[in-house]
Amino acid sequence: MKKIAILGQPNVGKSSLFNRFARRRIAITSDMAGTTRDVKKEIIDFDGKEAELLDTGGIDDSSELFRRVRNKAIEAAKAADIILYMVDGKALPDDRDKELFYRLQRLGKPIALVVNKIDNDKEEERAWEFGEFGANNLFAISVSHNRRVGQLIEWVKNHLDEPEAALLDLVPDEADALENLIAQFDETGTLQEEEDLSEIGVAIIGRTNVGKSSLLNALLGEERAVVSDVAGTTIDPVDEKMTLGDKTVTFVDTAGIRRRGKIQGIERYALGRTRQMLERADIALLVLDASAPLSELDEKIAGLVDEYKLGCIIVLNKWDEALGSYEEIVDELRYRFKFLSWAPVITVSAKSKKRIHKINDMILKVFENYTRHIPTRELNEVIKQATIRHHIPSHKGKPVNILFASQYAIKPPKIALISNRPRGIHFSYIRYLTNQLRENFDLEGTPVILIPKRRGEREEESE
Template sequence: MPAKVAIVGRPNVGKSTLFNRLVGKRLAIVDDTPGVTRDRREGAARLGDLEFIAVDTAGLEEADDESMAGRMRQQTEAAVREAAAVLFVIDGRAGVTPMDRHFANWLRKQKRPVLLLANKCEGGAGGFGVAEAHGLGFGDPIPVSAEHGEGLYDLSLALIEHIAGNAEGVPGDDADELDMVEADIDIDPDAEAPAEDPNRPIQLAVVGRPNAGKSTLVNKLIGSDRLLTGPEPGLTRDAIAIEWEYEGRRVKLVDTAGLRRKARVEHKLEKLSVADTLRTVRLAQVVVLVLDGALGMDKQDLTIADHVMQEGRALVIAVNKWDAVEDRALALKEIEDRLEKSLPQARGIPVVTFSALTGRHLDRLLPAVMKQYERWNRRIPTSQLNRWLEEMIARNPPPLAGGRSVRIRYATQVKARPPTIALFAPRAEFIPESYLRYLINGLRETFDLQGVPIRMHLRKGKNPYVRDED
């Protein structure tokens, strides 16, 4: 494993800005509001020839362990324990505060190499804060500007002696995957995905409304309190990726911020969190939509499910807090009926019930995820596809157009992930949407593609495998 470098400090000193600068992408949400970061986030970082894993952390605050601030601090403490070196960031313009001194005393007890950074020193600003920082006892502070990229060369020289011996380099595939989850890039949803590679992790996003138990679910799956949890809704703000393994297959679990109705999202921070979640869905392969079993499935859940299907991702419905549901048979039937009625394109989506808190029946979830992933990757041989098409047309021919029959001459699967079928028909414009739905439903039943988004495109033209056609 490459060496880890934890970035710590009190709230609003620029830790996330520095993290984004080191990883070379805007992965962490940055805002002037103190306490934006709550969970710790990891990313493949580079400074010159030095490669390591940077760890962004929540702002250090004095608080009771059971409070939200206290639980955030515990996440930061865990990051420090795992780190080969610590970057202790202060605000060079504000100088050293009593809170900085308090946590400097704490850091000295952790037996980790500490580099003191005076941030916000662009253009020579923050000279007083740099001078004052000498009194913290971590040697010469390094003046930097995370926003403008100043002082990073001096940082690399100071850092190399602490982590060069521990780092094994950041494998290219791992770095790609860490960046892939939340990189701010444009994606062509109709572009052919790369062939299935069993060595690359499955991208699994966990989404849902606030307080549905997403972070609790991820913690239970990985067997560690890696993510901040609690009764407060909206605890998670960033999409946090965690490398994991299930039955020998690598999985990249991505916990996301809760999605509320658009009309209720007013604050800038929540808008940024929602955008981060939607971007994560777009780059996922399988999405687990977590419901609160006691609340059932409401309109917002259906909106999220519809968005996942529109993005062409495989979907699994995970009903959490099932131990709190009194009439379970009725609750399950209501969820399935709601899906059938309001989301017909998601027909056959697996619905898994469990309790993330106790772990009861949680072993049902990952088999359902792997099954959906296999369906999402499925390729249907052209010969089988056209035999199926002949049977479907014989059973129910396309409706007449202008008194003339409409012929579908040929079908082929042009891509997987999700399964995408091209139909060749000279008068394609006369084939109604209702007939395409008939074909898609038949495709699901015949080839076991239940709950997987299927795209079907009509193309004018001749069968490319036949020289002459009538």
């Protein structure tokens, strides 16, 4: 019977993970550091595969007692067949963790770095700060929210059997790294642990008096938001729900944004609340007034879409009073909003409800792309062909290679480029790869984030 050891510093969630694996409360959990001191053992049934799970005490050198606890934990790791090393995702990477993780890696056993307390998609980026550990198998989870714990369990179950053949014609160690890094996706690009994608959050943003509330009323088919020619009528964000196909869409009509010098009194609070809404949104309807010239403020508001990494649809309202032709206005818009070149443009008249139905259809399409999982094999084939057409420039005279690519998150699609010298991949080359992905996959309306990552510390040291 194989043994699985859970290690880490105090208060990172080891006992909570132990209980989650056991599906019942066995280990005592507490915010007090040092609650677990002895190694706790339990036989766990992983869908017919039994293993002995070891919950070790927190690794700490602050006292003689904790040093003994630490030694017991390391002994448990040496006796184990699989090691799960846990860290606190809300804290910065710790040198003591890094040093011990390297030491445990040298044991030559399957080992995963488990970054706990990653409670939502917005916190996902923090997990990649732990890339400097050089872990081939990194899982960003939240035990308390049961978020992506299933992916970690699947990885453990895979290692209870004999290892399988390498993937994607890579050399064996690269195949293992790829298999474990993308454990959350199957070969079709579908999450193994299903996420709830039945709800879409849509924020309606724009400067004052561009017609956001009128647009909301037109989308809902009834007067839900107060409409007035007085700028600043909407202060509190207004939430309204409607059903589109099998999705529930929550529209948020946010307060109109003015130039900073003109924001007065309660509008300051409204701006803060608008930002809170954007943190929870999936898609922004960026509403612009086609009857007035584009302004610097429009550009700044558009920048919020980029800041919060939202899907986006650009809505040109008051089209029946447009200042120019479609080509002229869109050309200027694309020039001013280069960072939103991927966002579709729809012309409407909220007052007469012309072409409003097109927004509903586009919301569903953009959300599909915002939550898109690109099949791993297809993703790597596109990246491979792109690097053959245009080689990555060398970095400080040394070659730069992308070993493989792996999508690790959605909302929006986030892709890790595992490289021998990630710092050598210039942002202009990232832009080139992003364009190649857009040419091969339908990613209209969503940002795509490519992040170069290293496979291990040794590659970084060799630069």
